[in-house]
Amino acid sequence: MNPGAEPGDLSPRGGEQAGDASGVAQADLDAIAGMLGRAPRGVVAVMSRCPSGHPNVVKTLPRLPDGTPFPTLYYVVCDRLNGRIGTLEASGLMREMSERLETDAALAADYRAAHDRYLAERRALGAVPEIDHVTAGGMPDRVKCLHVLVGQSLASGPGVNPLGDEAVAYLGDWWSGTPCAPAADGPGSAG
Numbered sequence: 001m002n003p004g005a006e007p008g009d010l011s012p013r014g015g016e017q018a019g020d021a022s023g024v025a026q027a028d029l030d031a032i033a034g035m036l037g038r039a040p041r042g043v044v045a046v047m048s049r050c051p052s053g054h055p056n057v058v059k060t061l062p063r064l065p066d067g068t069p070f071p072t073l074y075y076v077v078c079d080r081l082n083g084r085i086g087t088l089e090a091s092g093l094m095r096e097m098s099e100r101l102e103t104d105a106a107l108a109a110d111y112r113a114a115h116d117r118y119l120a121e122r123r124a125l126g127a128v129p130e131i132d133h134v135t136a137g138g139m140p141d142r143v144k145c146l147h148v149l150v151g152q153s154l155a156s157g158p159g160v161n162p163l164g165d166e167a168v169a170y171l172g173d174w175w176s177g178t179p180c181a182p183a184a185d186g187p188g189s190a191g
Contacts, residue, residue, distance in 0.1 A: 044061060059155065060073060115140035152164050
């Protein structure tokens with residue numbers, strides 16, 4: 001979410017972008033490191049923030065600085081959000097979504113379009129032949145990781161990934177309670 005946006009808002013985030021982490025505020029990188037428990041790798045933009053201003057989804061390079069191919073373009077970094085998504089995964093939602101993809105042609109077409117967009121956006125950051133046709137999360141034919149779908153929906157806004165949007169709706173007010181990380185200072189932060 002953009003700071004100042006209404007809770008549940010899935011409007012496009014705009015993200016602070018650069019070819020490497022130099023375009024991401026140091027306070028954001030520090031907050032991300034605190035949430036991950038390690039230094040972030042290959043982060044080029046903060047794509048979504050919780051209402052308190054903390055990064056919750058980042059855009060990553062398709063090849064990490066150590067040379068490792070990394071297919072996850074939109075990476076969920078917030079512990080609280082990751083936990084809520086994990087609870088959704090354990091509920092059987094992924095199986096139900098995969099079954100619907102087999103029987104609902106319109107849903108399958110929209111999900112494939114989300115896959116195609118994901119690949120195009122990742123390719124725009126650089127070609128990585130090892131993962132050229134690999135999205136993440138099971139796209140385009142099944143659902144095997146809601147983290148990827150939620151990440152795409154929070155980063156891109158509503159209407160891009162129908163199953164990601166659905167998962168976001170199921171999450172409810174995942175951000176409520178005490179702040180999960182020190183407030184980030186810098187571009188796009190809430191304080």
